[in-house]
Amino acid sequence: MIEQRVSVASDAEQLPVLTRFLKEFWSAAGLPPAESARFELALEEVFMNVVMHGSAAPGTQVEVSVILRDGGLTLMVENDGPAFDPLLLPAPDVAASLEERKVGGLGVYLVRQMMDVVCYQRVAARNQLRMTKRLPTGGASPRVPPGV
Amino acid sequence: MIPEGRLDFGAATGFQAQLEQVLAGTRTALSAVIIDCAGLEYVSSAGLRVFLLAARTSQRAGLRFAICSLQPAVREVFELSGFSRVIAVHTDRAAALAPLPQGPA
Numbered sequence A: 001m002i003e004q005r006v007s008v009a010s011d012a013e014q015l016p017v018l019t020r021f022l023k024e025f026w027s028a029a030g031l032p033p034a035e036s037a038r039f040e041l042a043l044e045e046v047f048m049n050v051v052m053h054g055s056a057a058p059g060t061q062v063e064v065s066v067i068l069r070d071g072g073l074t075l076m077v078e079n080d081g082p083a084f085d086p087l088l089l090p091a092p093d094v095a096a097s098l099e100e101r102k103v104g105g106l107g108v109y110l111v112r113q114m115m116d117v118v119c120y121q122r123v124a125a126r127n128q129l130r131m132t133k134r135l136p137t138g139g140a141s142p143r144v145p146p147g148v
Numbered sequence B: 001m002i003p004e005g006r007l008d009f010g011a012a013t014g015f016q017a018q019l020e021q022v023l024a025g026t027r028t029a030l031s032a033v034i035i036d037c038a039g040l041e042y043v044s045s046a047g048l049r050v051f052l053l054a055a056r057t058s059q060r061a062g063l064r065f066a067i068c069s070l071q072p073a074v075r076e077v078f079e080l081s082g083f084s085r086v087i088a089v090h091t092d093r094a095a096a097l098a099p100l101p102q103g104p105a
Helices: A012-028 A033-052 A106-114 B009-025 B045-060 B072-080 B093-097
Strands: A002-009 A061-069 A072-080 A117-123 A126-134 B005-007 B032-036 B040-043 B064-068 B088-090
Touching: A002 A012, A012 A033, A012 A061, A012 B009, A033 A061, A033 A072, A033 A106, A033 A126, A033 B040, A033 B045, A033 B072, A106 B045, A106 B072, B005 B009, B005 B045, B009 B032, B009 B045, B032 B045, B032 B093, B040 B045, B040 B072, B045 B064, B064 B093, B088 B093
Parallel strands: B005 B040, B032 B064, B064 B088
Antiparallel strands: A002 A061, A061 A072, A072 A126, A117 A126
16 A cells, blocks of 8 residues: 655645645556546545635645555545535536536536545544545556546 | 646636637637647646636637547546537547538537
C-alpha cells in the first residue's frame, strides 16, 4: 500500500497545488496515464465543492489523501466545519436542452459516473468524502468507460 | 478558437472572457464559432460551464456553435455530462467547417 497526504487552505487558489500533488503521485507510482484525468476531475470537483459551498470556514484546512491498494486508488478529501454531504446535491438533468441546461450539481454527477465507489461520512466532526476506482492492470487493456 | 492545456476552475474565467470578446466583437462578420479542442487535455465542470454559456449566447445570436478534435479525456466529460447532445461535436476541423445539415452532427 502506498499512501500520501497533503493539506491546503480551503481556497480556490490552492487547486493547482492539489493537481500537482496528484500528478506527482501518479507518475511516481507509474499509474496508467489514461486514468489520470478522471482522478484530477474528482479532486477538483470535490475540493471546489468544499471551498464554494461554505462547508469550510475561511482559513480552515482541507486534507487530501491518495491511497493505492489492491489495484484500486482511493482519493479522500477531509475538512472541518459543519456537516456537508455533496452527494445529497440534486442530480442535474443531463437530457435538458441547451437553454434549460444548468451546471449546478454537474461536478459531483461526473465524479459519481467516473468512480466505482463514492461515499460520504461524518467522522469526528469532520467531513470525509472517499472516492475509489479500480485501475486497469498491466496497462494493455484500457477499459471502455460506461455510457460511451 | 483554440484553447490549450487545462480548462479547470482557475482557467475558466480567462477562457470565458476570451470567448465573450470573440462573440461580442465580431458579431456582424461571424456566422459560426468553432472551438478546436485538439490541444485541450482536461476539462472540469467549471470549463463545461463556459462552453454552455458560449453555446447559448451563440444560439441566441443566430450563430452556429461547434467544437471539434476532442481528446479522449475531454470527450468523456462531454459525453457523460450530456453536453455532446446539446453542443455539436465534430471529429476534426474540416468536419466542423463543412457545410452543415441543420442540427448537431
